[in-house]
């Protein structure tokens with residue numbers, strides 16, 4: 001049975017990652033810090049994910065298998081090594097919080113997994129309990145409420161989230177304040193070109209009246225859904241890709257502009273903004289922006305890439321030092 005408790009004075013004191021004026025609004029509910037979600041779009045999206053929390057689990061994962069996923073993914077493995085120990089990380093829109101849990105495992109880092117969908121966070125919390133992962137805090141909140149202390153986190157990660165919000169650019173402006181000077185900010189968004197294949201399948205689904213027949217055809221066309229996955233994971237992917245109420249798309253240039261406007265230095269992107277095809281490690285990323293042609297080439301290439309299913313591209317930035325008086 002879940003129960004809500006107001007925060008004690010001591011707990012309020014230790015919530016240093018939450019803005020002072022926001023702390024007393026929160027309460028604990030079964031190991032999750034909770035706020036009221038009031039913004040209309042965020043509520044709508046959170047309700048949507050209540051049915052099929054994303055990305056969901058296969059049912060057999062444990063700490064070791066999550067660590068393995070990181071190890072086998074070149075970028076995530078490099079990121080985890082780059083972050084090192086004794087750091088503070090926030091995953092904005094963590095869903096079932098698999099990445100937060102994987103980044104926390106085997107480290108003394110403090111990880112904040114934040115999402116407005118309570119059902120998703122409960123799945124993450126249960127996983128943490130079962131696997132004895134004690135360095136992740138779960139926060140049920142809306143990024144637009146701006147609850148996080150500015151300049152607190154070494155790493156801000158936000159992937160697959162802003163394109164499902166009412167104002168992605170404003171959302172970026174808010175979360176880019178949460179990172180420390182020289183800290184990393186990593187953003188994953190649907191790409192205007194890279195998502196074309198999914199968009200075509202979405203159109204087919206609609207043309208066939210969103211019927212079960214249409215769902216069967218489109219499921220056969222979607223390489224992700226052809227994989228050996230649990231029914232829950234497939235259902236989460238299906239709803240996320242084909243039934244989402246809010247979805248927008250962006251280019252590498254769009255994120256470069258957001259970076260420029262918010263004092264964030266562009267380090268690199270996946271796919272790479274230049275003609276280079278090898279993935280550089282973060283410490284070797286030099287911020288080469290390429291040209292319009294190289295960026296177009298990279299983003300069009302996503303349409304033909306099997307690893308870019310869903311059309312998500314990643315942009316990595318570093319907060320510039322602020323001049324303080």
Ligand SMILES: C[S@@+](CC[C@H](N)C(=O)[O-])C[C@H]1O[C@@H](n2cnc3c(N)ncnc32)[C@H](O)[C@@H]1O
Nearest residue numbers: 042054055093094095116117142143159160161
């Ligand atoms: C597609 S899921 C991505 C989950 C996770 N980041 C991943 O990549 O596996 C999108 C998540 O964004 C969350 N989200 C949507 N609007 C949000 C907001 N305003 N603030 C924070 N998270 C939000 C949703 O609740 C959902 O869990």
